[in-house]
Amino acid sequence: MNKRPLSLEVMISTLGSDGIKRVAAMTLPQMAGVSYLVSWQTVGEDSLLPEQLEARSDVRVIRTASKGLSRNRNHALDHASADVLLIADDDLDYIPQGLKAVRTAFDADPDLDIGLFRYSNGCGGYEKVYPQSPVRIAGHLPKDYYTTSMEIAIRREGRSGSLRFHEEFGLGAPVLKCGEEELFLLSARRAGHKIVLFPVDLCVHRGLTTGNRRVADRGVYRGMGAVTALIYPLTFLPRFVLAAWRGKKRGIMKFFPALINFIYGAAYMALRVRPFGRRAAD
Structure with missing residues (x-):
């Protein structure tokens, strides 16, 4: 009996009219088994959905009046429906081989709860240090490595499917304006979830992340x-x-x-x- 390939949903968090325009400009490959969920914070705005997104049957947009990036990510997690969920920002260009690699990793290991992948800077390099081979994350992270939200993929029906981002951390939070992804993974590690870091390119991010600016x-x-x-x-x-x-x-x-x-x-x-x-x- 052939096993059904796992489906993948890329959960893009964005804010306001400028944010949804950035989503429309992203490279979102159309692939069987891959869909895109856009959680769009529209606080005090009455913005129209760009035609590029409205015309896509594989893109689903859900609006929210919440504030803060962690609340936005949690809104996406609460409404996601695929087997594997990929955290995403609104300024990325995805690589078909990378999306395929995410599905393959979870298909190959039924015990995998969270997969961490890699993004490039679009100039043939990387903005941070990655290991050269897959690494099981059980205790502390590898030396000189830190996590970025857009590298995190989660098995929705697994133990990590119930995890959420702490809403006191991240952009838009009142005091602690970063660190939500580190705390997310720390919660998973404390609970004994299986986390593996794969040195596989997932997407391109042009420009600096918070840790490098x-x-x-x-x-x-x-x-x-x-x-x-x-x-x-x-x-x-x-x-x-x-x-x-x-x-x-x-x-x-x-x-x-x-x-x-x-x-x-x-x-x-x-x-x-x-x-x-x-x-x-x-």
């Missing part, structure tokens, strides 16, 4: 501080000093503002946030 928003520092304190509860203070020094050396942050806000984020998280849920403690 100059940091000016104190909320980003605070999110980094909160997540670092969660992952390294015994050594987070010296790690703050080292991260601030390295950031200053790279020219992407100022030492003392970074250090102060790292500490603020860790304290805020300890006093105000339940880290392994969706929302802040009452």
Whole structure:
């Protein structure tokens, strides 16, 4: 008896009229078994859906009045229907072979809960360090590697299908404006989910992600501080000093503002946030 190939749904989160125009400009290959779900935050707007998206039978657009990127991603997760779900932003160009590789990875390993893949910069290179062969993620992440949301694929009916992004973290959150993907994976690792990092190109992202651009928003520092304190509860203070020094050396942050806000984020998280849920403690 032939097993049905797993279906894949690419969940694109976007905001406002400019965001939906970026989605319309994305490269979204039309492939059997692959569909696209766009979670579109339209706060205070009455925007029309671009014709390029409306004409696609493999694209489904759902609107939400919520605020914050993590809420937007959770809205997509709550409405997704495919076997495998891929987190996505609104400025990517997908590669057919990459989408096929995601389905193949989950088809080949029924125990795989989360697959992590790779994006390129469109110039033949990468913006961060990746291992050269597949790596099982059980404890800490590989040296010099950090996770980006658009690299994460989830088996919907598996253990990770019930995971959600913490809504106190990420762009649009009140205090902790990054770190939602690290916390998402930390929750999965703590629960014993099987996570494998595959060095396979999934898409092209042109431009810098948060981890590679100059940091000016104190909320980003605070999110980094909160997540670092969660992952390294015994050594987070010296790690703050080292991260601030390295950031200053790279020219992407100022030492003392970074250090102060790292500490603020860790304290805020300890006093105000339940880290392994969706929302802040009452």
